[in-house]
Amino acid sequence: MNSAGGKEPDPRRDLPSVDELLRRTEVASWSEKWGREPVRARIREVLSRAREDLQSGAPAPTTERVLAEILRNLEHDRPSLQTVINGTGVVLHTNLGRAPLAREAARAAASVASSYSSLEYDLEAGTRGDRYSHCAGLIAELTGSEAALVVNNNAAAVSLTINTLARGRDVIVSRGELVEIGGGFRVPEVIERSGAYLKAVGTTNRTRIEDYRRAITPSTGLLLKVHPSNYQVSGFTEETELAELVQLGRSAGLPVMHDQGSGLLLPDLLPDTADPPVGTSVAAEADVITWSGDKLFGGPQAGLIHGRAAIVGELRANPMARAFRVDKMTLAALEWTLRAYRSPELAARSLPALRMIRESADSVRRRAEVALSALSAGAARAVEIVTLRSVLGGGSTPGFDIESAGWRMVEGADAAESFLRDFDPPVIGRIESGAFLLDFRTIGADEQDGVARAVTAWIEHEEISG
Ligand SMILES: *Cc1c(COP(=O)(O)O)cnc(C)c1O
Helix, strand or coil: CCCCCCCCCCHHHHCCCHHHHHHCHHHHHHHHHHCHHHHHHHHHHHHHHHHHHHHCCCCCCCHHHHHHHHHHHHHHCCCCCCCCEECCCECCCHHHCCCCCCHHHHHHHHHHHCCCCCCCEECCCCEECCCCHHHHHHHHHHHCCCEEEEECCHHHHHHHHHHHHHCCCEEEEEHHHCCEECCCEEHHHHHHHCCCEEEEECCCCECCHHHHHHHCCCCEEEEEEECCCCCCCCCCCECCCHHHHHHHHHHHCCCEEEEEECCCCCHHHCCCCCCCCHHHHHHCCCCEEEEECCCCCCCCCCEEEEECHHHHHHHHHCCHHHHCECCHHHHHHHHHHHHHCCCHHHHHHHCHHHHHHHCCHHHHHHHHHHHHHCCCHHHHHCCEEEEEEEECCCCCCCCCEEEEEEEEECCCHHHHHHHHHCCCCCEECEEECCEEEEEHHHCCHHHHHHHHHHHHHHHHHHHHHC
16 A cells, blocks of 8 residues: 555565465365355454554564464364264264264255255245144154154153143153163153153062052153163063053053153164164054154154154144254254155165164274274384274163274373374274273274374374374
8 A cells, every 4th residue: 555666665565365375285174174264264364463563563474474373363263063083982972962964964954054945834835834844744654653743852852742741740650760861861850840740650670560550640640651771770670561551541541651762763774772663662552752863763863752643733732842843954854864764775874873883893893904004004003903892872772782893002092082082183082991992883984084194193293202
């Protein structure tokens, strides 16, 4: 502006341009991940501060210094919620977001997220539509139930159902099922907070149908059966069959609910899991059944409710249903996932959680070996291939594990764990008996390079500092 035509060259011209900086590989990898515009904005800010410094007489910084300042700013601005590589071997890891979506389900969610959609619009009639229509029919079809409803998660599904069917009345549950599932979902508290009264029957290890029968009074509202999901009582045990409970409910004129939990729809695909299949609850004619969308089902976080049409109608009419309402991204991902279940073969191939659980131990081991061969000779010496046990997690199938394989690093296990956790992308493993372990069952084929890069960087870092 001012020095055009002046004798002294303008030192501001020595600053690198925005485009030049955007092209630098260190910066390009940021814009690939978080978007070009936010990165461009950061570059502009740093350049504008540099120009101000120049104006007040400071010497021109080198391009490398400007670049370092930009990278510092970008690092500081890194989003808190980011993708990680799960090397824990826990397939449905609640802290790591449970089931990853099928690629196409994620694409469906992204597509309705960034545009308008037919969420509550009937495209055939040109009138107001129903948000639940996109998934309810599919859930009813796949489970063989009369009607269905989707809410935010299974905790919401359980609360809504109890509140609707038993507000101000007793809910009868076996003492063996008064469990805590994940942080904060405790069956007794959920019942009380849903406005009902808990009436526990039987004992921790044995509950008979007679225990339920004797507890029924005029103030009983609901008979509830909860799948204990994350724990197991073994030894001298007896549990009342759902079908028996349904019979009792029929004769007493009371609804029977089953909180199935994990959404195991195709038990033939996962023959070794001990979870009760959803189909078994339907066959037992439970009046209402609930489960999570992001456990064994392999879809988005959601609470799926299905059963008798009259009950689902009551649930929908409860004002609480609005507070638990699912958003369009969830519905889009859920609809895709439900459609995949129409073909067991497509479900097995496309849903990452099912794929991971079904992969043979040999195949996992081969992938771990191939990834190891991508390491430099020096780095490979620090890693050995070991047999591991993966678990399902997310409160499914306690006591069940699958043979797996992965990497074991003995040297500096704690430091390796924290170095890899801090890497981009973060790689999360586990420490066992003083060794750092990465289970390849939960590491996708497209993530193996990321793991190799992180471990190589760790070994190099060790060599420099050690
Ligand atoms: C996981 C689980 C829940 C809680 O479901 P969220 O989807 O995490 O809210 C409730 N009941 C059972 C039986 C479960 O397994």
